[in-house]
Amino acid sequence: MAESGFDRRLLLKGGLTVTAAGTLGLFGSTPASASPKVAAPRVYTTAEWNARPATGAIVVENHKPTYIVVHHTVSPGNVEDYSLDHALQISRDIQDFHMDTRGWIDTGQQFTNSRGGFVTEGRHRSWEILRGGTRHVQGANVGNHNSECIGIENEGLYSTVDVTQALWDSLVQLIAYIADQYGITPEFIKGHRDFNSTECPGQVLYNRLPELRTAVGQVLGIAAVERAEWPLLKPGDTGPKVLTAQRLLRDQGAKVPTDGVFGKSTKDAVAALAASRGVTPHACYATSQTDETGFLGADIWPLITTSARTSLDWKSLLAHT
Numbered sequence: 001m002a003e004s005g006f007d008r009r010l011l012l013k014g015g016l017t018v019t020a021a022g023t024l025g026l027f028g029s030t031p032a033s034a035s036p037k038v039a040a041p042r043v044y045t046t047a048e049w050n051a052r053p054a055t056g057a058i059v060v061e062n063h064k065p066t067y068i069v070v071h072h073t074v075s076p077g078n079v080e081d082y083s084l085d086h087a088l089q090i091s092r093d094i095q096d097f098h099m100d101t102r103g104w105i106d107t108g109q110q111f112t113n114s115r116g117g118f119v120t121e122g123r124h125r126s127w128e129i130l131r132g133g134t135r136h137v138q139g140a141n142v143g144n145h146n147s148e149c150i151g152i153e154n155e156g157l158y159s160t161v162d163v164t165q166a167l168w169d170s171l172v173q174l175i176a177y178i179a180d181q182y183g184i185t186p187e188f189i190k191g192h193r194d195f196n197s198t199e200c201p202g203q204v205l206y207n208r209l210p211e212l213r214t215a216v217g218q219v220l221g222i223a224a225v226e227r228a229e230w231p232l233l234k235p236g237d238t239g240p241k242v243l244t245a246q247r248l249l250r251d252q253g254a255k256v257p258t259d260g261v262f263g264k265s266t267k268d269a270v271a272a273l274a275a276s277r278g279v280t281p282h283a284c285y286a287t288s289q290t291d292e293t294g295f296l297g298a299d300i301w302p303l304i305t306t307s308a309r310t311s312l313d314w315k316s317l318l319a320h321t
């Protein structure tokens with residue numbers, strides 16, 4: 001490698017002994033992993049997809065992200081254009097939507113993964129900062145958690161259908177690389193709904209997160225651990241979890257039935273509670289708007305599970321009902 005040779009000459013010129021530690025130090029930017037296990041994926045940068053400049057300063061936080069968060073773009077239809085050109089085009093479309101409709105300074109997510117398996121940089125500087133392995137580009141993709149989360153938008157709508165194999169493979173590789181760069185273990189790979197009351201990343205893709213953690217763990221040589229998460233309940237749902245939610249809402253004074261059916265009064269009660277507690281819908285939809293008012297998820301459960309049980313107790317209780 002040319003760079004190593006160059007550094008070695010410098011070291012010898014300085015009369016120093018070349019040691020592993022000395023060489024590392026001279027490289028300056030200390031790599032996150034002394035011996036990366038994962039090859040860097042091909043990421044098409046903002047320059048390569050001809051991004052518009054950001055309209056504000058990109059915030060680079062002086063710490064690593066804690067969570068790697070999986071999203072879906074909810075693009076209309078799951079298109080069958082698997083080309084690189086298409087991947088670059090959706091990167092521009094998402095940026096336009098986030099800047100012009102959402103009013104954000106730039107693309108919200110750090111990375112975008114196409115159905116053809118092409119990965120592009122989202123927010124400016126995300127790739128450069130990830131490669132450094134020590135800092136975090138603050139995005140806009142997980143409400144109230146953007147300082148902790150690095151997010152990947154996966155092109156498509158995965159509520160009832162599965163991702164393409166190409167998308168899956170590139171997602172595993174990208175997440176494994178991010179995890180390796182930052183020293184993040186597989187249990188910290190999450191879905192958007194693990195933070196906000198949203199359908200994202202779609203039920204089908206969400207159901208595959210344990211498999212994703214296992215696949216990433218295999219790349220890294222780390223066993224994946226599963227932890228209970230808050231369930232997402234939405235209008236039309238029925239069953240014991242809905243009944244539990246209704247009882248908890250009644251404890252808060254809401255006038256809802258205890259029939260285990262997530263009907264209009266339950267939806268209205270959740271929406272009213274969310275509004276009164278300042279929890280706004282955080283759907284990150286890239287190219288469409290869907291009403292998720294009254295969805296009961298990760299940012300609502302802590303407001304109603306106020307009994308003596310801990311959050312962890314509640315999560316495991318709900319996971320088994």
Ligand SMILES: [Zn+2]
Nearest residue numbers: 071192200284
């Ligand atoms: Zn999302």
